[in-house]
Amino acid sequence: MNEPLDGNALAGPLSGVFTVEVTAATVVCAGCGRAEVVAAAAVYGAPMGFVLRCPGCGDALLRYAETPNARTLDMRGIATLRIPPVG
Ligand SMILES: [Zn+2]
Numbered sequence: 001m002n003e004p005l006d007g008n009a010l011a012g013p014l015s016g017v018f019t020v021e022v023t024a025a026t027v028v029c030a031g032c033g034r035a036e037v038v039a040a041a042a043v044y045g046a047p048m049g050f051v052l053r054c055p056g057c058g059d060a061l062l063r064y065a066e067t068p069n070a071r072t073l074d075m076r077g078i079a080t081l082r083i084p085p086v087g
Pocket of ligand 1 (some may be wrong): 029030031032033034054055056057058059
């Protein structure tokens with residue numbers, strides 16, 4: 001049985017994901033299943049933090065906050081994130 005790796009194993013793979021222009025990605029709402037381009041969904045709460053809401057059901061898709069100690073990203077409202085191919 002394979003032993004799990006620690007989170008550092010994701011540093012390389014995720015650096016290729018989160019350097020993309022995320023506003024062009026399509027999110028699928030975990031609540032109602034609606035697909036929406038990030039740039040077209042509503043964002044609330046700036047500048048203290050950001051909440052991206054589903055235009056279909058109003059559920060929070062994504063929450064992001066910056067504090068002196070961390071940048072926190074909560075994506076539990078997203079069932080799928082589809083990112084356009086490079087180039
Ligand atoms: Zn929804």
